Amino acid sequence: MHNPGDHPLTMGQLSMWRALSVRPPEQLWESNMDFVWSTPPGTSEEQVRQALTALAVRHESLRTVYRAADDLGGVRQVVLRDPIVRFGEASVRDPFDLAAAPAWRAWVRTPDDCGSPQVHVLIHHLAADGAAVRILESDFHALLRGERPADAPAPREVAERQRADAFRARLVAAGEYRRRIEAAAPRVPVSRGPLVRACAHTGIPYGAVRDAARQLRVTLPALLLTVYAQALAATTGRPDQLLWQMSSNRMDPTARRLVSSMTQWVPMLVECGTDGPLRPLARDINVAAVRSLQHGVYDPYAVEAMDFDHGSFFTCIPAPADAAFDPAPPEPRRIEFLAPRAYSGASFYVLAHVYPSVQLTMRVMRSGYGRDEVERFLGTMTDLLLRAVKDAA
Structure with a gap:
C-alpha cells in the first residue's frame, strides 16, 4: 500500500534509478550535472534567490525526494509541498542523498569586476535531463524578468499515464523491439x-x-x-x-x-x-x-x-x-x-x-x-x- 502523497516514477526516471542501483558508491556523483547561468546587469543576489525559489515552486522535480522499495521497480517519488532551495556551494563530486532532500542546489557568485551575479547550479540527472536543463534556464530568466511562465507538467502525471491500461501495449511493443534489435546485432x-x-x-x-x-x-x-x-x-x-x-x-x-x-x-x-x-x-x-x-x-x-x-x-x-x-x-x-x-x-x-x-x-x-x-x-x-x-x- 502506497501513501497518497507518493507516486511511481516515469520510465525515464526508473531507467536512471536502475543504472544507479548497480554503481559503486564512488561513481554515484557521475550523474551530477553542473552549469552556470548569467544574469542581466543590475540583478541583485536577492532577486536571483527569489527566482530560484519560484523555479522550485513551478517544477515538482525540484521538490521531490525518492523512497526505495524492496522491489527496485517499485521506487516512489514524494513531492514536497514547500520548496527547499539549498544555496550553499558544493562540488560536482558531492553525491546527493536522494531520500533526504531534492537533488539540486544553487549558489551565486559575483565576478571580481563587480559584474552581474552568476548562478551556479548543481543537479542530479534523476531530477532533470539535458532537455529539462534548458527548460529550467529559460524559466529562470523569465521569472527573473517578472514574467509568469505557463503551468508546468508534473512527472507524477506522466508516470501515472505510462502505467495506465491504454499505455500498456506501447510499453510491451517497445520492450519487444529492444530485445529483438539487441538479439539481431552481432x-x-x-x-x-x-x-x-x-x-x-x-x-x-x-x-x-x-x-x-x-x-x-x-x-x-x-x-x-x-x-x-x-x-x-x-x-x-x-x-x-x-x-x-x-x-x-x-x-x-x-x-x-x-x-x-x-x-x-x-x-x-x-x-x-x-x-x-x-x-x-x-x-x-x-x-x-x-x-x-x-x-x-x-x-x-x-x-x-x-x-x-x-x-x-x-x-x-x-x-x-x-x-x-x-x-x-x-x-x-x-x-x-x-x-x-x-x-x-x-x-x-x-x-x-x-x-x-x-x-x-x-x-x-x-x-x-x-x-x-x-x-x-x-x-x-x-x-x-x-x-x-x-x-x-
Whole structure:
C-alpha cells in the first residue's frame, strides 16, 4: 500500500534509478550535472534567490525526494509541498542523498569586476535531463524578468499515464523491439581499457550541416548518425553496427516542457560502408532512427539490464530554438583532449553539439583505443561530415 502523497516514477526516471542501483558508491556523483547561468546587469543576489525559489515552486522535480522499495521497480517519488532551495556551494563530486532532500542546489557568485551575479547550479540527472536543463534556464530568466511562465507538467502525471491500461501495449511493443534489435546485432568481444576523452572542434557551421540534412531530406541528427556509422565501419572494418541513440521521449506535446528525467537508450541496427552514395544510406538510417525513437518509452525492468559494452552510443544536442541562421564559413578544425570524467555508462560514446558549429565529444573505455585511435576516429567523422556538406552544397 502506497501513501497518497507518493507516486511511481516515469520510465525515464526508473531507467536512471536502475543504472544507479548497480554503481559503486564512488561513481554515484557521475550523474551530477553542473552549469552556470548569467544574469542581466543590475540583478541583485536577492532577486536571483527569489527566482530560484519560484523555479522550485513551478517544477515538482525540484521538490521531490525518492523512497526505495524492496522491489527496485517499485521506487516512489514524494513531492514536497514547500520548496527547499539549498544555496550553499558544493562540488560536482558531492553525491546527493536522494531520500533526504531534492537533488539540486544553487549558489551565486559575483565576478571580481563587480559584474552581474552568476548562478551556479548543481543537479542530479534523476531530477532533470539535458532537455529539462534548458527548460529550467529559460524559466529562470523569465521569472527573473517578472514574467509568469505557463503551468508546468508534473512527472507524477506522466508516470501515472505510462502505467495506465491504454499505455500498456506501447510499453510491451517497445520492450519487444529492444530485445529483438539487441538479439539481431552481432556480439563483438569487448574489454575495458583506460578512459580517453576528446572533443573535435570541427569548424563546420551549424547552418551548413542543417542545409546538408535538408538537401538529403533527413533530420540533422540522422545525418550525424550516418557519419557516425560510416566512421565506425571505416575504423573497425565491420559494416553492420549496433547504435544506441538517446531518446528524449518528448514527442508527446504534454511532455515537451517537462522537467524530469525522461531519457532512455534505444537501439538501431544499421549496415553501411564508407563508399557509395550518401543519400540512400542517410535515408535508411533516418527511417531506422525514427522507428527506434518511436520505441523510446519502455519499462527498464521488463528487459535485460543495459550492456554498455554492446554497441556504440550517440547523443545529439540540438540547436536552441532561437538559433541564428546566418551563413558562416568553416573554421580551422582542432582536437582537444579532455580530463577523464564519468567512468560509469557507455564505453564507446559520442556526444554531438551542433550549434554554433559542430563539436564531437568522444568518450571511450575500450582496449585498443588510446589518444591516437581517438584522434583518428574523430578526424574520420569530421572528414565524412565535411564531405557530406560539400556534396550537398
